[in-house]
Amino acid sequence: MDEPHLKRELGLLRATMLGIGGTLSAGNFIIIGHAASLAGYSIVPVVFICGIISLLTMFSYCELGTAIPRAGGEYTFVKVAYGGFLSFITGWFEWLSNMFYAALSSIGFAYVISYLFPQINIPLTAVIMVILFTIINIRGVKETGTAETVITAVVLAILGIYILSGWSFTQETQTSIASAPVGLLGIFAATAYLFELYLGAEAVAAAQAEIKEPGKNIPRAIILSAIVLIILYTSVVYIAVKVVSPEVLSEQSSPIAFVAEQMMGPIGGVLVTIGLAIAGLAATNEAIMAQSRVLYAMSRDGYFPKKLSEIHKRFSTPYFAIVVSAVLTLVFTATGFVNFVVYAVNLGFIIGFSIVNLSVIKLRREKPRLERSFKAPLYPFTPIAGIAASIFLLVFIDPSVLILGLELSIIALLVYFIRMIGYYRLRVAFGGISLGLGGFTSFLTYLIGTGFIQLNGVSPAVATIVFYVFLFVSVVQILAGILNISAPSRY
Amino acid sequence: MEIREAISRAVGLMQTVVGGISMVFAFLLLHNVLNVQVVLGVSGENIELYMWVFIVFGLLSVISGLFLFYEQ
Numbered sequence: 224m225d226e227p228h229l230k231r232e233l234g235l236l237r238a239t240m241l242g243i244g245g246t247l248s249a250g251n252f253i254i255i256g257h258a259a260s261l262a263g264y265s266i267v268p269v270v271f272i273c274g275i276i277s278l279l280t281m282f283s284y285c286e287l288g289t290a291i292p293r294a295g296g297e298y299t300f301v302k303v304a305y306g307g308f309l310s311f312i313t314g315w316f317e318w319l320s321n322m323f324y325a326a327l328s329s330i331g332f333a334y335v336i337s338y339l340f341p342q343i344n345i346p347l348t349a350v351i352m353v354i355l356f357t358i359i360n361i362r363g364v365k366e367t368g369t370a371e372t373v374i375t376a377v378v379l380a381i382l383g384i385y386i387l388s389g390w391s392f393t394q395e396t397q398t399s400i401a402s403a404p405v406g407l408l409g410i411f412a413a414t415a416y417l418f419e420l421y422l423g424a425e426a427v428a429a430a431q432a433e434i435k436e437p438g439k440n441i442p443r444a445i446i447l448s449a450i451v452l453i454i455l456y457t458s459v460v461y462i463a464v465k466v467v468s469p470e471v472l473s474e475q476s477s478p479i480a481f482v483a484e485q486m487m488g489p490i491g492g493v494l495v496t497i498g499l500a501i502a503g504l505a506a507t508n509e510a511i512m513a514q515s516r517v518l519y520a521m522s523r524d525g526y527f528p529k530k531l532s533e534i535h536k537r538f539s540t541p542y543f544a545i546v547v548s549a550v551l552t553l554v555f556t557a558t559g560f561v562n563f564v565v566y567a568v569n570l571g572f573i574i575g576f577s578i579v580n581l582s583v584i585k586l587r588r589e590k591p592r593l594e595r596s597f598k599a600p601l602y603p604f605t606p607i608a609g610i611a612a613s614i615f616l617l618v619f620i621d622p623s624v625l626i627l628g629l630e631l632s633i634i635a636l637l638v639y640f641i642r643m644i645g646y647y648r649l650r651v652a653f654g655g656i657s658l659g660l661g662g663f664t665s666f667l668t669y670l671i672g673t674g675f676i677q678l679n680g681v682s683p684a685v686a687t688i689v690f691y692v693f694l695f696v697s698v699v700q701i702l703a704g705i706l707n708i709s710a711p712s713r714y
Numbered sequence: 715m716e717i718r719e720a721i722s723r724a725v726g727l728m729q730t731v732v733g734g735i736s737m738v739f740a741f742l743l744l745h746n747v748l749n750v751q752v753v754l755g756v757s758g759e760n761i762e763l764y765m766w767v768f769i770v771f772g773l774l775s776v777i778s779g780l781f782l783f784y785e786q
Contacts (some may be wrong), residue, residue, distance in 0.1 A: 311756035593717055653778040657729070660771065689754075703729045703778055710785065713765050 235443055236429050241509065243376035244447030245423030247382075247455075248324070249503030250331025252479045253417065254565055255460060260473035262413035269413045270460045271421065273455035276616075277421035279609035280576045281449045282599035283583040285442035288428040289596040290586065292437040296428045297575045298517055302524070304582035308639055311577045314521045320571025321514035322548060324422065325507055326555035327564045332503025334561070338477035338496050349556045356508045359551035360515065363538040368531040370611060374505040381498030382455060385483055385491075389462030392486040404416050414617035418569045420456055424448040438596035462486075511549060518544040525580045526642055566624035573613045573620075574628075580606035580613075647710070651660050654707025661700030670694040719785065724784025733775025740768035 233241065253264070262269045287300040298314030304315035317374035337343055426432070427444045434440050463472055463482045475481040477496065484492030523532030535542040555564065583599060583606045599605045617625075643648055670676040671690050678686050723732050724736060744765045750756075 399752045652782045653774070653781055657778045660774065663743050679756055681753070685753060699725060699728045699732055700775070702721075703775075703782055705727055706718075706782055707778060710781075 225328065235440045235442075237369075238434050238440050238444035239447045239451075240372040240375040242427045242444055243379070243422035243451055244371045244502075244505035245509030245513070246421055246448065246506070246508030247327040247335060247375065247378050248331055248423070248504040248562070249335045249499045249522055250327040250506070250565070251371065251456075252459075252499050252502070253331045253334050253561065254419075254464050255463065256473045256475050256478040258417050259464065259469035260412045261416060263409070263469045264464055265410050266413060266417075266464060266469060267457065267461045269410055269417060271418050271453065271457045273414055274449070274456065274611070276414075276418070276612045277424070278446075278449045278453070279605050279612065280580060281445050282605050283425060283580050283609060284425045284428045285445050285597045286583055286599045287579065287586070288441040288445065288633045289438045290593050292441075293520075296513070296520075297423065298520055299427075300582050303597070305578075305587045305626070306673040308328050309578065310631070311521070311526055312518055312635050313575055314526070314586050315638075316571040316574045316631070318421075318514050318517040318521070318548070320553050320568050320630060321510050321517065323555060323564050323567040324419070325353065325514060325548075325552045326508055326558075327419075327511035327561070327568055328503050328506035329556050330561055330564065331550075332500055335477050335480065335496055335499040336505060338480045339493065346557050347544045350553055351554050352504070352507055353511070353549055353556050356504070356511050357545060359508060360511050361535065361540055361542045362537060370507055371508060372507075374501050378498050378502045378505065379455075381494055382459060382559060384478070385486075385495055385498075386455075386458045388460060388483075388486050388491065389458075389466065393465045398568055409600065411616075412619045414417075415569065415616040418570065418594065418616055419565060421449065422572050423506065433496050442597035449512060460552050510546065511552065514540055515546045516550055520565065521568065521672050523693065528636070530582045561623065562621070563615050566621040567627060569616070570620050570624050570628045573617055577610050580609040616700050638698055650707050650710050654704045654710070656704075657707060658704030661697050661702075661704055664693055664697035664700060715766050722782045722785045726734060726741070726785070728778045732779075733772040736768045736772030736775060740765045740772065742786055743768065746756030 255375070258268050291300055291303050292503060292574070293299050297317045298310060301313040302310035304310075328350040329344065332352055333343065333348035334344040336348060338346060338401065404425070424445055427441060427448065459479060463479060466482045466485050470680075472478045477499070478497045479499065480492045483495035487494070518527065519532050520527060522544065530540060531544045531547060533543050534540065558564075584603060586593060587602065623633050639650070668690060671678070678689065681689070741749075742748065742755075742757065744761055747754075751758065751761070
């Protein structure tokens, strides 16, 4: 009996919509407000620059996506180029970033909705969203892809109305953009903050095992998504700062809805809120799909339990990976913190983008005969520029997020180490730890029993109980240590 | 081999329970539930240190205990 596989069901239109839909997160339109406070009127070139930086790396995604048409995105690319720990760490951060991105999208959705319904509970609304799209993703990619296409088309239409009204409004009111009131540092900080604006188009590469004619459709879909998004975001932000000042923009919970209300009246605010809310739905859906596919690929390679790569026989989806990812997403979603999640998303993707660009360079050198339907233009300028820009932006990431990144790297090292050393050695190691703990507890028990350690302020009865508890614990720990160390090697 | 398996399961279960109780106790200590800080004469300054010691001790014990409990 054949093992179930992921189905190739997504054509060019649906693949492109997947890229755009994953990028048009409601969270992106919320964070524009804070970015405006960092960059002032320079937010317009900042948004454009972010798009160009993203496009540089998207060329690398296109090349690798056509050369290595398998599920898993960055993780799979780096596995082919480097293998070992580097591919594991790429997959690790890709998975976590998508998790944070799903959280950001759902929180963004809740904030957008709160523009119309201020009484709603933001974390609870976001949590309900994640649960809903987890169920949809388990149902299958066909349903997911169709929903994505329809949702993205509606959002694009609403944002199109916003842009057209904005052009007309700004022509009539003759507003002007003043020079930037902030320095270069503010502009760089805004660039690092808005880096995630264009994240999502690369999800096309992650879902490549489900795309028809991947050699043609993957590069076309990725580049088309990137170009559409650069034009769209730049226009949206340009109109926003033409209509209201960056200071006013930064004070709004839903800045774009506020701008729409200024231009078109209350109906404008309602219309844009509906559009952004739908965008939040699409992006959450996309992020949940992307993170589960990475987890699926890593499990398939033995880094995580095999259960995570199990495909549902009826729906042909990695259902267990979807559920596990969703549970972790729910934890971050329940916090409701926007800026922290934004920087966490950026950090993960900056690391991932840099390694993807390095992979292009390595594969061009070491596997020049590898079949590539698409080659990154202006090589090696594009991948090198992508790496340089990404690393530069790291400097402006929030320090608390950098610390989180360090901690996550340490956990990744531990997980990788455990996977590499195997079950038996790990068990022996824990046997040694138990023996050590047992020895230490025995020593403490001896000191308490002989009166070398006095438990100040503790009654004699409690001291006796403490003594026997310590004695029991030391015996258990020593026995456990001996049994684990002496475990037969076949385990 | 059957005797070894039985001993492993029993010791594994005890170690897991000890680890679990240790972690729960860490939070009882931190939040001074049932006035444990006073009963055990623990000063408030070192509470966080004690908490981490009990959590790490408990976590290591649970993992080691599970290895033994699921030995086949």
